[in-house]
Amino acid sequence: MAKSAWPAMGDRTVLGSRVSRLDGPIKTTGAAKYAYDQKLDGMLYGRFLIAPYAHGKIKSIDVSAAEAMKGVEVVQIIRNVGDEFLYAGDAIAALAATSEELAVDALDAIKVEYEILEHQMDDTTVDNVSGRVRTSEDGDVAAGFAEADIVHEGHYGVSPITHCCLESHGQVCEFKDGELWVWPSTQNVSGYADGLTKSSGLEASKIHVDCQVMGGGFGSKFGADQWGNVCTELAKAAGKPVKLMLERDQELMTAGARPSAHADVKVGLKKDGTITAWESNAWGSGGTGGAGRLQLPYVFGAIPNSKVGQGTIRTNRGSQRAWRAPGHPQSCLITMSALEDAAAEAGIDPLEFFKKNLDKLDVRLPNAENVYIEELDIAADLIGYKDKAHPRGDKTSGPIKRGLGMSMHTWGGAGHPSNADVVINPDGSVAVNCATQDLGTGARTALSIVVAETLGIPMDSVQANIGNNTLPPDNPSGGSTTIGGISSSSRDAATNALNAMFAKVASGLGVAADQLEARGGNVQEIGKPDNSMTWKKACALLGSNPIKGTGAKPTSDGTKLDNSQVGGCQMADVSVDIETGVVTINEMVAVQDIGTIINLKCAESQVHGALIMGVTYALYEEAIYDPITGKMLNADMEFYRLAGHADVGKLTVHMMQTEEHYSRGVIGLGEPPVISPGAAISNAVANAIGVRVPTLPLTPDRVLAALA
Amino acid sequence: MPTDEKKPPGSGFSRRNFLKTIGAGAAATGLVREVADTAVVEAASDVQGPGEISITLNINGKSEKVSVEPRVTLLDALRNRLDHTGSKKVCDRGTCGACTILIDGQPAYSCSMLAVEAEGRKITTVEGLGTPEQLSALQESFIEHDAQQCGFCTPGFIVAGTALLNTNPNPTADDVNEALGGNLCRCGTYSGMVPAIMEAAKAMKGGA
Incomplete structure (x- = not known):
């Protein structure tokens, strides 16, 4: 009888190997149809009119001229007279017209008078904190600082950034035969319909959701949102299909941002580098939403004698959303920068310093101290730490200063609840069905790998069906939970299908069903390839009906196939031109802790991608708001800067994948490697130029200001 | 001033000729408006729009007829009026390159070009470079x-x-x-x- 436990590391066929993603052919040829690409007969184009001011009320709104335009089929007022709006970019009205061009003209024809109210944009000063300040205290902070030989004080900050998904948020939908068909760009295929029941007036069971591919989410696409509902209402009112995707400016202003974070930090050290105390007063802004929770001090949460406070500044920006590893990159930057500054003041090598204080970890990762030591040593070797490290401030002549920096992170990454079924057809073909979504993780490919591994057949015999809410439900993709979830449910389903098949074919091999295994394209008596039949022949014995195995996470036989808690460290090698303030990445090294790897190729891509996203938020991207007008000044992709091909330097990725790592079970990988880049790069810049550039991104103006 | 004398295809109107008819000296006199108006009227028979006009685009080796307003970008014509959705709309202002196509073999941002400008030129979209069954x-x-x-x-x-x-x-x-x-x-x-x-x-x- 087949069991759902993962095979021994040496007994895998395809699991953990480098498999090219199955949707590569449709993605590279433009054949993949994203929500934005759906085009239905008679489809209307929806658009929003957005608030041009950061805070205000509607004095009057007149849509009659827009409504009178030929081809404008529905106009909907979202904010009526007297209604308040809280940020520039907030929706005021929406309409649907027969072409995009006409929709733009019609928006121009809507006349709105605004009453402009006061706004608050500045989140950099603690004076603007309002409401409750969350505080906690451990040990004796005064005594901790009294014990210290060096007390370092500094300010550290992380500017707000957006998600900037290349496919903007939105959907296409159509009412047909009393039911609703929706093509959204979403991280939550199974849960999407629930968000549309009110606007559609339909039960979720009558709402059909399809999302085969989606163009980036990063935590910002969990729900149907206002745009999904408005699109549904427009389609309902017009009696025609409607496409409503956000324009880029609206996307950047309204569809998600990572909260800013700032902190005044005080660190106490003994001469030998032992940390004796920590005090931080932190704050941040998530726009009109909360600012999320920081974890200070990050990773080194067991520093004795610590006092932390965190407040929130409400600003007139669009609300924050979960952004890949919520709270972690900011907490990491604040902690690792403050600690490295303290070490520099004490004249201690940062690698030695971090290792020395690993007894102050507060992470749930087992054996964490040794894990981080091993990972730091590997990273140091890979980046050539011994040869390149120097005390703070590159003393060589010339304007180009070079430096190294490092950081450590931690993440949970347990699999989410998931369902899947596996169908074995009499012709030998196999389907795995799961209503999960592929954000670029390679979900489809992971399902095929797991099922092919379980059934001992080639991957091309397995068809993976995802992205449709008629399939067995899966949870949203958030928190690096997807691969752990779907690998468990699909392994369970495949195991159950296989056992059902064994029961039907066992007599053909003259043994009991529990004496069979599927291996190398055959069904055979365990360990006896001589007594076997081909997979095809075994399937033919099923008769005319396929058999199905259902599976879930948690698995039906109680075996735990996933796990949680990883470490990981990164080092950066940068050059800084002190005349221009430009920072160049020479190399980034990521040593990433991980459990059982399903697809090594896509796993490595996740880490590379995280490093590149990290370089972007460390050096370039920032949502810049004008304090006077309250408008986002860079709501486009020219000035909301993403790193380009030549900006990212050499990237070296080392995956921790020993027998010990493999045997832990599957742990999600999306978030952990995106946590450390900001801190590692900031530390490398400080090491290069001799001073801390306190706030990310490390733009030339900030670098020059720090040097001044 | 553009040195390329080539007229935009599908148009009988050349900016350089228009400027020549005005003449440098005319700019300093009250004649400008009158001369310019005359030039516009003369060219009017070749000016198309502002309503929809029918154009033929050569896309991936095939001629495709499409009706567009002159203000419609090539990207929007490809995606909304035809069904070439491989070119993506992301920034819509010539920054991100998601809409890149080949025009006479040269890469170009289709969001930053009008559909009418592309008439008579060889357009290659990503769909013209390979298919899932026959990858390049x-x-x-x-x-x-x-x-x-x-x-x-x-x-x-x-x-x-x-x-x-x-x-x-x-x-x-x-x-x-x-x-x-x-x-x-x-x-x-x-x-x-x-x-x-x-x-x-x-x-x-x-x-x-």
Whole structure:
């Protein structure tokens, strides 16, 4: 009888190997149809009119001229007279017209008078904190600082950034035969319909959701949102299909941002580098939403004698959303920068310093101290730490200063609840069905790998069906939970299908069903390839009906196939031109802790991608708001800067994948490697130029200001 | 002033000729408006729009008729009026490269060009470079090196990379960086692209 436990590391066929993603052919040829690409007969184009001011009320709104335009089929007022709006970019009205061009003209024809109210944009000063300040205290902070030989004080900050998904948020939908068909760009295929029941007036069971591919989410696409509902209402009112995707400016202003974070930090050290105390007063802004929770001090949460406070500044920006590893990159930057500054003041090598204080970890990762030591040593070797490290401030002549920096992170990454079924057809073909979504993780490919591994057949015999809410439900993709979830449910389903098949074919091999295994394209008596039949022949014995195995996470036989808690460290090698303030990445090294790897190729891509996203938020991207007008000044992709091909330097990725790592079970990988880049790069810049550039991104103006 | 005397196809109106008819001296006199008006009237028979006009675009070797207002970008014509959705709309202002196509073999942002400007020129979209069943060497190489995640930027990179390989069969890493410098990715898939293009170059030479 087949069991759902993962095979021994040496007994895998395809699991953990480098498999090219199955949707590569449709993605590279433009054949993949994203929500934005759906085009239905008679489809209307929806658009929003957005608030041009950061805070205000509607004095009057007149849509009659827009409504009178030929081809404008529905106009909907979202904010009526007297209604308040809280940020520039907030929706005021929406309409649907027969072409995009006409929709733009019609928006121009809507006349709105605004009453402009006061706004608050500045989140950099603690004076603007309002409401409750969350505080906690451990040990004796005064005594901790009294014990210290060096007390370092500094300010550290992380500017707000957006998600900037290349496919903007939105959907296409159509009412047909009393039911609703929706093509959204979403991280939550199974849960999407629930968000549309009110606007559609339909039960979720009558709402059909399809999302085969989606163009980036990063935590910002969990729900149907206002745009999904408005699109549904427009389609309902017009009696025609409607496409409503956000324009880029609206996307950047309204569809998600990572909260800013700032902190005044005080660190106490003994001469030998032992940390004796920590005090931080932190704050941040998530726009009109909360600012999320920081974890200070990050990773080194067991520093004795610590006092932390965190407040929130409400600003007139669009609300924050979960952004890949919520709270972690900011907490990491604040902690690792403050600690490295303290070490520099004490004249201690940062690698030695971090290792020395690993007894102050507060992470749930087992054996964490040794894990981080091993990972730091590997990273140091890979980046050539011994040869390149120097005390703070590159003393060589010339304007180009070079430096190294490092950081450590931690993440949970347990699999989410998931369902899947596996169908074995009499012709030998196999389907795995799961209503999960592929954000670029390679979900489809992971399902095929797991099922092919379980059934001992080639991957091309397995068809993976995802992205449709008629399939067995899966949870949203958030928190690096997807691969752990779907690998468990699909392994369970495949195991159950296989056992059902064994029961039907066992007599053909003259043994009991529990004496069979599927291996190398055959069904055979365990360990006896001589007594076997081909997979095809075994399937033919099923008769005319396929058999199905259902599976879930948690698995039906109680075996735990996933796990949680990883470490990981990164080092950066940068050059800084002190005349221009430009920072160049020479190399980034990521040593990433991980459990059982399903697809090594896509796993490595996740880490590379995280490093590149990290370089972007460390050096370039920032949502810049004008304090006077309250408008986002860079709501486009020219000035909301993403790193380009030549900006990212050499990237070296080392995956921790020993027998010990493999045997832990599957742990999600999306978030952990995106946590450390900001801190590692900031530390490398400080090491290069001799001073801390306190706030990310490390733009030339900030670098020059720090040097001044 | 443009030095290219070539008239935009489908138009009988040349900006240079128009400016010539006004003459440099006229600008200083009250004649400007009158002369200009005359020129516009004379050209009016060739001016098309502002309503929809019918144009023929040569896309991936096939002629396709489409009715567009002159203000419609080539990208919107490809995506909304026809069904070539491989070119993606991301920034819609010539920054991200997700809408990259080839115009007479040269890479161009289709969001920054009007559909009417493309009449009479050879348009190649990503769909014209290969199909899922018959991938080009570069598409295959992108898949092999996993130079994609969500895939939304990928078509633009494929087109830009193809343009590079068409003119430079032996690109260096710097050549690749430069050729792909007009395209952006959010998932962070640059790492696989240099090897993908280098190996496609090798494969293409091997196959020739």
